[in-house]
Amino acid sequence: xxxxxxxxxxxxxxxxxxxxxxxxxxxxxxxxxxxxxxxxxxxxxxxxxxxxxxxxxxxxxxxxxxxxxxxxxxxxxxxxxxxxxxxxxxxxxxxxxxxxxxxxxxxxxxxxxxxxxxxxxxxxxxxxxxxxxxxxxxxxxxxxxxxxxxxxxxxxxxxxxxxxxxxxxxxxxxxxxxxxxxxxxxxxxxxxxxxxxxxxxxxxxxxxxxxxxxxxxxxxxxxxxxxxxxxxxxxxxxxxxxxxxxxxxxxxxxxxxxxxxxxxxxxxxxxxxxxxxxxxxxxxxxxxxxxxxxxxxxxxxxxxxxxxxxxxxxxxxxxxxxxxxxxxxxxxxxxxxxxxxxxxxxxxxxxxxxxxxxxxxxxxxxxxxxxxxxxxxxxxxxxxxxxxxxxxxxxxxxxxxxxxxxxxxxxxxxxxxxxxxxxxxxxxxxxxx
Numbered sequence: 464x465x466x467x468x469x470x471x472x473x474x475x476x477x478x479x480x481x482x483x484x485x486x487x488x489x490x491x492x493x494x495x496x497x498x499x500x501x502x503x504x505x506x507x508x509x510x511x512x513x514x515x516x517x518x519x520x521x522x523x524x525x526x527x528x529x530x531x532x533x534x535x536x537x538x539x540x541x542x543x544x545x546x547x548x549x550x551x552x553x554x555x556x557x558x559x560x561x562x563x564x565x566x567x568x569x570x571x572x573x574x575x576x577x578x579x580x581x582x583x584x585x586x587x588x589x590x591x592x593x594x595x596x597x598x599x600x601x602x603x604x605x606x607x608x609x610x611x612x613x614x615x616x617x618x619x620x621x622x623x624x625x626x627x628x629x630x631x632x633x634x635x636x637x638x639x640x641x642x643x644x645x646x647x648x649x650x651x652x653x654x655x656x657x658x659x660x661x662x663x664x665x666x667x668x669x670x671x672x673x674x675x676x677x678x679x680x681x682x683x684x685x686x687x688x689x690x691x692x693x694x695x696x697x698x699x700x701x702x703x704x705x706x707x708x709x710x711x712x713x714x715x716x717x718x719x720x721x722x723x724x725x726x727x728x729x730x731x732x733x734x735x736x737x738x739x740x741x742x743x744x745x746x747x748x749x750x751x752x753x754x755x756x757x758x759x760x761x762x763x764x765x766x767x768x769x770x771x772x773x774x775x776x777x778x779x780x781x782x783x784x785x786x787x788x789x790x791x792x793x794x795x796x797x798x799x800x801x802x803x804x805x806x807x808x809x810x811x812x813x814x815x816x817x818x819x820x821x822x823x824x825x826x827x828x829x830x831x832x833x834x835x836x837x838x839x840x841x842x843x844x845x846x847x848x849x850x851x852x853x854x855x856x857x858x859x860x861x862x863x864x865x866x867x868x869x870x871x872x873x874x875x876x877x878x879x880x881x882x883x884x885x886x887x888x889x890x891x892x893x894x895x896x
Contacts, residue, residue: 464551465489465521467514476500476708477507479514481521492517495587506714516580519545532594535585535601538578538630545574571632578630604629641794641827642667642787649781650774657735658756662770663777664732666789669723670796670814673770673789675704678713679752686730700725704815711751711764721815798827 468482478500481492496514499505523544524531534541549568582602588594603626647667654660665676683703685695695703701722706715725733740748743756751764770789778786793814800810807819810826 465518465525467511467518469511475710477712479507479510481514481517483521484525489517489521491588491591491593492521492584494591495584498587499583506716507712508714512576513580513583516577517584519577520581520584523548532585532588533598535581535598538581538602541581542574542578542630542632545569545577571634572637574632575634578628582628599626602629603627639794640791641798642791644795644799646778646781646783646787647792647795649783650777650787653777653781656756657732657739658753659773659777661732661736662753662773663792664729666770666774667792667796668729669702669725670793671704671723671789672716672793673767673774674714674716676713676789677711677753677765677767677770678707678709678715679704680750681752682750684733684752686725686733697722700730709751709764711766713764713767717815717817719815719817721812723813723815794827798829801826802829802832 464484466482467479469477470480471477478496480496481489483489492514496510496517499513500507500510520534520541521531523541524534526544527534527537527540529537546567546569547565585594585598585602589596589598605626647663651660651663651667654663662676665671665679666673679702683705685693685697685702686700687693688699690697690701701724703720703722704715704717705720706718740754740756744754744762748754748762749764753765753770755761755763755765774788774792775786797810797814800813805813811817811819
């Protein structure tokens with residue numbers, strides 16, 4: 464069975480490749496994934512996702528007896544196969560006979576991600592002459608810039624051409640949510656040791672991703688009010704987030720290094736964790752900040768997957784009606800900074816982002832703050848009398864017209880609607896004729 468498989472280089476770096484039914488490396492796929500990892504500086508998890516998508520494509524080609532280099536013309540059938548074919552369990556591939564009302568096993572988002580990997584493989588195969596050039600016309604269509612929004616056409620307004628994928632599914636709009644402060648507090652209270660409490664604080668009070676938390680080193684943490692003696696000019700307590708190769712699979716999504724400031728609560732959590740770690744393992748050991756303290760192998764760094772599993776257990780242990788992940792806690796942190804009056808550039812800095820537009824998916828304004836913004840809008844009834852020589856705003860005429868209607872004489876009320884409207888507009892009173 465075709466499958467994705469991890470490869471560890473002599474330097475310790477890892478990437479994922481694809482093995483065929485005979486456990487032989489698929490040469491073209493391996494070259495493409497290796498080039499992505501080391502030639503284009505992609506993350507290990509990116510090669511893992513692409514290798515899984517390529518394995519599904521090669522598995523489908525094998526089941527339909529097609530050559531993978533020319534099967535791009537039938538990607539529509541591959542999409543149907545993806546939608547209804549479950550993943551093999553225990554090496555056994557089930558026979559699929561979908562009928563009316565069959566339940567899809569993969570969603571639109573997952574299928575589109577697989578198609579991205581397949582298009583990347585076929586494009587690379589064309590570039591190295593392992594697949595005919597006609598394949599590109601089967602998976603891409605030539606489009607111009609006239610169908611793009613005005614914001615995406617550029618300032619020059621010139622016509623340019625681009626490749627647009629032929630096969631894609633319309634993804635439903637999924638609503639993302641932030642973690643509530645009460646949920647994070649409940650998860651913090653459900654922790655049974657100082658290390659777990661520090662993890663909750665780092666994702667909910669500092670806004671780090673789980674890969675960044677797992678990749679922290681002890682040398683990255685500066686808890687002094689002034690760290691210039693350590694060669695660091697950043698003021699106050701902070702932690703440095705750096706992208707580096709880690710043996711536990713941790714990876715920082717941000718390419719640039721940045722410093723995340725820490726408040727008193729986070730510093731207190733660090734103190735309690737350091738005391739716990741020194742009591743159980745001593746002062747030596749790994750330079751990784753978070754290590755195994757209660758199960759073997761003791762002292763080994765905690766992996767990002769273990770942090771995700773911990774947050775799921777804490778959600779269940781705290782009695783929450785949903786599972787709160789690290790990204791939901793990151794959104795809560797960004798929203799709390801904005802609700803506290805943080806400027807957009809400040810939110811950008813604490814999240815470690817390079818663009819102001821990147822923070823938009825993380826901001827969920829507090830409903831109380833939104834209600835207060837509406838309440839600050841003045842009412843038209845609060846406007847004073849118009850200045851001399853100016854007409855009263857038209858929005859106030861209906862209320863004054865109603866008062867005049869009540870003051871009308873019987874003769875005025877018996878007039879035609881046109882006469883009444885003219886009389887009211889010209890300032891008639893209830894004195895009659």
